[in-house]
Amino acid sequence: MTERAGRLLVIVVVVGTPLAVYGVRWALARSEPGATVTLHARMAEDGGWTPDHLAATVGQPLRLRLTSDDVMHGFAVGRTDLPVVNVKPGQVSEVTLTFTRPGRYVFYCTRWCGVDHWRMRGTIDVAGDPVEAAAEMPPLYVRLGLDLDAPHPASPVPAHRPSAARGARLGVAIPAAYQSLDRYRSQSPAQLWSSLRTDTRTRQLSNADVWDLVALVARSHTTPAALEEGRRLYAANCAACHGERGAGDGVMAAAIASRLRSFPRHGVTGPVDFTEPARLLGAGPALLQGKIVRGGMGTGMPYWGPIFTAAQTWALVDYVRTFQMDLEDPNE
Amino acid sequence: MSLHRWSLFALGMAVPLIALTPLGGPTTEATDRTVRIEASRFAYSPAVVHVNRGDRVTLELVSTDVVHGLYVDGYGVAAEADPGRPARISFVADRPGTFRLRCSVPCGGLHPFMIGKLRVGSDARLWLALALGIPAALVGLLGWRP
Amino acid sequence: MRRRDLLRNRLVAAALRSRGPQLVITLAALAGLLVAIVAGLTGTPVGARNAGIVLVWIAWWALLMLVAVPFAGRGWCSVCPVPVVGEWLQRGAVLAPHGAGLGAGRRWPRALRNIWLQNAGFVLVSLFGIIVLTQPRVTGLVLLVFLAAAVATSLVFERRTFCRYLCPVGGFIGLYSQLAPVELRVRDAAVCAAHTDKTCYTGSASGYGCPWLVYPPGLTRNVDCGLCFECLRTCPYDNLALNVRPAGADLAVARGRGLDEAFKTCIMLGSALAYAAVMLGPWGGLKSAASAVGTTPWWGYAAAFLLLVFGLLPGALWLATASGGRLAGSTTTTVRSFTRFASALTPLGLAAWMAFTLSFVFANLSYVWPVLSDPLGWGWNLVGTADLAWTPYGAAILPFLQAGVLLGGLAWTGAAVRHVAADLEPQRSVVLQAAPVLSLAALLTVVFMELLVA
Numbered sequence: 034m035t036e037r038a039g040r041l042l043v044i045v046v047v048v049g050t051p052l053a054v055y056g057v058r059w060a061l062a063r064s065e066p067g068a069t070v071t072l073h074a075r076m077a078e079d080g081g082w083t084p085d086h087l088a089a090t091v092g093q094p095l096r097l098r099l100t101s102d103d104v105m106h107g108f109a110v111g112r113t114d115l116p117v118v119n120v121k122p123g124q125v126s127e128v129t130l131t132f133t134r135p136g137r138y139v140f141y142c143t144r145w146c147g148v149d150h151w152r153m154r155g156t157i158d159v160a161g162d163p164v165e166a167a168a169e170m171p172p173l174y175v176r177l178g179l180d181l182d183a184p185h186p187a188s189p190v191p192a193h194r195p196s197a198a199r200g201a202r203l204g205v206a207i208p209a210a211y212q213s214l215d216r217y218r219s220q221s222p223a224q225l226w227s228s229l230r231t232d233t234r235t236r237q238l239s240n241a242d243v244w245d246l247v248a249l250v251a252r253s254h255t256t257p258a259a260l261e262e263g264r265r266l267y268a269a270n271c272a273a274c275h276g277e278r279g280a281g282d283g284v285m286a287a288a289i290a291s292r293l294r295s296f297p298r299h300g301v302t303g304p305v306d307f308t309e310p311a312r313l314l315g316a317g318p319a320l321l322q323g324k325i326v327r328g329g330m331g332t333g334m335p336y337w338g339p340i341f342t343a344a345q346t347w348a349l350v351d352y353v354r355t356f357q358m359d360l361e362d363p364n365e
Numbered sequence: 366m367s368l369h370r371w372s373l374f375a376l377g378m379a380v381p382l383i384a385l386t387p388l389g390g391p392t393t394e395a396t397d398r399t400v401r402i403e404a405s406r407f408a409y410s411p412a413v414v415h416v417n418r419g420d421r422v423t424l425e426l427v428s429t430d431v432v433h434g435l436y437v438d439g440y441g442v443a444a445e446a447d448p449g450r451p452a453r454i455s456f457v458a459d460r461p462g463t464f465r466l467r468c469s470v471p472c473g474g475l476h477p478f479m480i481g482k483l484r485v486g487s488d489a490r491l492w493l494a495l496a497l498g499i500p501a502a503l504v505g506l507l508g509w510r511p
Numbered sequence: 512m513r514r515r516d517l518l519r520n521r522l523v524a525a526a527l528r529s530r531g532p533q534l535v536i537t538l539a540a541l542a543g544l545l546v547a548i549v550a551g552l553t554g555t556p557v558g559a560r561n562a563g564i565v566l567v568w569i570a571w572w573a574l575l576m577l578v579a580v581p582f583a584g585r586g587w588c589s590v591c592p593v594p595v596v597g598e599w600l601q602r603g604a605v606l607a608p609h610g611a612g613l614g615a616g617r618r619w620p621r622a623l624r625n626i627w628l629q630n631a632g633f634v635l636v637s638l639f640g641i642i643v644l645t646q647p648r649v650t651g652l653v654l655l656v657f658l659a660a661a662v663a664t665s666l667v668f669e670r671r672t673f674c675r676y677l678c679p680v681g682g683f684i685g686l687y688s689q690l691a692p693v694e695l696r697v698r699d700a701a702v703c704a705a706h707t708d709k710t711c712y713t714g715s716a717s718g719y720g721c722p723w724l725v726y727p728p729g730l731t732r733n734v735d736c737g738l739c740f741e742c743l744r745t746c747p748y749d750n751l752a753l754n755v756r757p758a759g760a761d762l763a764v765a766r767g768r769g770l771d772e773a774f775k776t777c778i779m780l781g782s783a784l785a786y787a788a789v790m791l792g793p794w795g796g797l798k799s800a801a802s803a804v805g806t807t808p809w810w811g812y813a814a815a816f817l818l819l820v821f822g823l824l825p826g827a828l829w830l831a832t833a834s835g836g837r838l839a840g841s842t843t844t845t846v847r848s849f850t851r852f853a854s855a856l857t858p859l860g861l862a863a864w865m866a867f868t869l870s871f872v873f874a875n876l877s878y879v880w881p882v883l884s885d886p887l888g889w890g891w892n893l894v895g896t897a898d899l900a901w902t903p904y905g906a907a908i909l910p911f912l913q914a915g916v917l918l919g920g921l922a923w924t925g926a927a928v929r930h931v932a933a934d935l936e937p938q939r940s941v942v943l944q945a946a947p948v949l950s951l952a953a954l955l956t957v958v959f960m961e962l963l964v965a
Contacts (some may be wrong), residue, residue, distance in 0.1 A: 034530065034531040036604055036609045039605040040605050042534070042538060043605050046538045046541055046542050046545075047541070050541075050545040050546060050549075051545060053548050054546065054549050054550075054886075056891075058887075058889060076431070100555065100889075104431040104472050104473055105431065105471070105472070117922065121471075122471035122557040122559070123471065123555040123560025124560060125888075144432050144447055145431065145447045146431050147434065150448075219445075256640075266448065269447075271449070273447075273448040273449030274449070277449065277450075277451070283449055284427065284429040284430075284449065285427065285448060402646070407799075408794070408795020408796075408798065410795070411794075412793030412794065413793055436903070438874075438906035439906045463910075463965050464906070471557055471559050473715070474558060474642075475645055475802060477645070478646075478791065490965055491964065491965055495956075495957060499921065499953050499957070503922075503952075503953060
């Protein structure tokens with residue numbers, strides 16, 4: 034090999050290697066169709082999504098390349114049926130989003146990635162002609178004017194868990210008035226119990242029996258599909274803080290409690306214990322809906338309004354009720 | 366045989382001894398055993414899990430901060446758990462020895478070093494091998510000229 | 512076992528004398544180094560999917576510790592890409608001598624002509640070891656700093672001063688190269704004595720004087736010979752031999768040993784211990800302390816590490832040699848026997864590092880396949896392996912391999928200790944001299960067994 038050839042080879046390698054790396058990157062980027070955005074995911078405390086604001090147009094596919102720079106994350110767009118993908122560390126997943134309605138959407142992380150996981154959110158502004166649609170009514174808790182932060186102790190509380198199946202066996206028909214969904218949702222179980230207790234048709238029943246009737250009424254306003262959806266949503270979004278069994282003892286609970294000791298908020302000390310009857314039996318479905326949609330105002334409880342659809346929120350509310358009552362299908 | 370040969374023989378036996386079935390020692394009844402293992406960045410708690418040989422083991426993996434995995438060396442079983450959704454791995458601990466538990470989902474910088482141990486039965490054979498092998502190694506090559 | 516000279520084979524001799532193949536292999540290594548630096552500095556921060564981490568600390572390290580060092584001594588040094596860019600600039604040529612270069616050619620200060628700086632460099636990198644091994648940015652930076660330091664050193668100082676006196680990796684490769692079954696030596700010392708020009712050291716038109724600042728006729732150990740084969744090209748009498756020889760023959764050489772090497776032995780054993788505990792142990796607190804640089808727990812870890820490698824281990828060895836000497840009634844100074852017995856621990860040190868390497872290489876080798884397709888973690892799939900999942904290999908045989916390596920290393924050390932004792936004090940009891948040191952070696956073996964195998 035001549036010195037000349039050797040020097041040429043050296044220059045090719047020294048200069049060529051870094052160039053080759055960027056060359057491949059450029060070549061691969063060129064072959065990608067349409068608008069493509071690369072999104073980097075990091076735990077919320079390290080920056081969250083980058084970028085965290087995207088723009089799209091109705092009908093035009095937005096292609097996203099997603100990669101995580103630290104731990105396992107996931108990507109989904111709230112209140113839509115758009116595909117959900119895992120965002121894996123050091124790997125790239127792709128998802129193509131096509132929007133049919135303009136507006137502002139919120140995308141969020143779907144795999145728990147630390148105590149601030151729920152803060153890992155971004156927005157997508159979709160431009161397009163406004164679509165004629167029925168004006169969406171304000172949520173029930175707003176229409177009812179509920180004070181979400183007022184204490185709501187229940188009294189009295191049942192001696193043991195109310196059961197819809199036992200309630201069904203009582204052979205008492207649910208009066209028509211209680212069959213209204215809106216009415217059911219507006220009242221707490223304790224209020225429902227009082228109302229049923231004073232109703233003449235339940236005079237023969239014990240207090241415990243009336244609680245079973247309350248459970249039966251609750252069961253009549255939900256479906257196995259909704260309960261299952263609620264269970265799935267709870268496991269994915271709530272169990273980490275509120276605990277698998279709703280006792281407020283999830284793996285993140287200690288961290289949240291510690292923060293609340295340093296920065297007290299509204300007298301809250303940690304994730305709520307759903308198995309405590311005095312508290313949750315005093316909270317009606319509309320109140321729970323409000324807490325879920327609005328969030329905890331700095332207590333660490335996320336606000337799910339931009340994430341869950343109305344149906345999903347009600348499914349979750351129905352499921353949370355099962356921490357206090359047994360809602361198995363009495364017809365099974 | 367000379368001392369040299371004997372110790373070479375003992376040395377040669379020491380390593381294969383690690384492969385053989387446990388020598389004596391009390392055999393404990395195999396039971397069902399569930400162990401809750403908490404995973405955080407970057408360790409397991411408990412870090413060392415003891416089970417008896419033959420136990421029907423269920424490991425419940427509870428992730429406490431991010432998504433972690435659990436892979437059991439030697440048994441090849443694995444699971445992954447999100448915080449709030451524990452995962453369960455069940456297997457029969459029929460192979461004695463010490464097996465590393467490793468995280469199978471990248472969970473940050475020290476992920477490749479997130480390691481725990483599963484001890485099935487006692488490690489008697491390992492220490493017996495050492496007890497034989499070390500003197501053999503030391504005494505062994507007395508006649509060897511470098 | 513007789514020494515067999517590989518250079519008697521004409522094909523081998525021609526291949527090693529020729530500069531072309533060496534340049535090509537070195538350039539391949541250089542390309543790898545550049546990819547590692549680019550990937551480390553600009554690729555994904557996830558270590559397991561970044562070529563900077565995977566190709567360097569898994570692939571290259573495994574090849575180095577399990578193949579190159581045990582079987583070829585300083586074989587890696589002959590193709591290492593780190594010094595070559597600086598060397599080309601220094602020489603002004605990439606092959607044979609070709610005019611003047613840019614190097615200032617200063618001599619390295621006499622006081623620093625030992626491996627103390629390499630000891631310090633290695634300890635420094637080890638203190639941050641867990642960060643270097645897991646953070647791509649840090650690895651990229653460290654590699655870039657090595658490269659820059661090598662270039663700078665080559666432009667200021669003569670020849671391969673960087674490799675000989677500064678490179679932290681070279682420090683331990685040199686130490687363990689004593690155990691290799693190959694060596695480069697002169698064939699006939701009388702030929703060298705009669706040759707007045709000594710072109711092997713001064714250089715000639717056909718080649719450079721030994722870049723490693725070694726005088727080939729004076730080579731008795733592998734420690735400082737970088738197997739660059741320059742002397743094959745400059746010797747007019749074909750008086751160099753590349754011998755296959757009994758492994759560890761250098762351990763029998765008594766001369767040329769200093770405290771720097773003795774401490775290096777302790778540093779390597781101590782860092783293998785620390786790495787095994789921190790990286791491969793189940794103790795999360797230790798890992799956190801070792802990686803949270805700048806915090807109080809880290810300072811505690813750093814202090815403990817320094818105490819171990821500079822204090823506890825050398826101290827224990829000192830005690831062992833002193834007590835052995837006293838038991839046997841030895842008249843050798845403790846410094847001298849400390850230095851000699853330290854050299855006898857070399858095989859155990861290599862065994863410990865090999866056992867440690869086996870642990871994490873077997874578990875993590877499968878990260879290499881995806882990285883070949885996607886070196887920067889940017890979603891590429893160059894050769895179709897990007898989606899291969901992580902899977903540990905060989906968990907069943909690993910304990911045997913490790914135990915075998917450790918016990919083999921201990922046995923070898925036992926023989927070396929015995930030999931040193933017989934050589935130091937032929938009139939005194941070998942067993943009494945050797946017993947304390949052997950006990951220390953056995954204790955260390957037990958600790959490594961517990962950390963790596965049990």
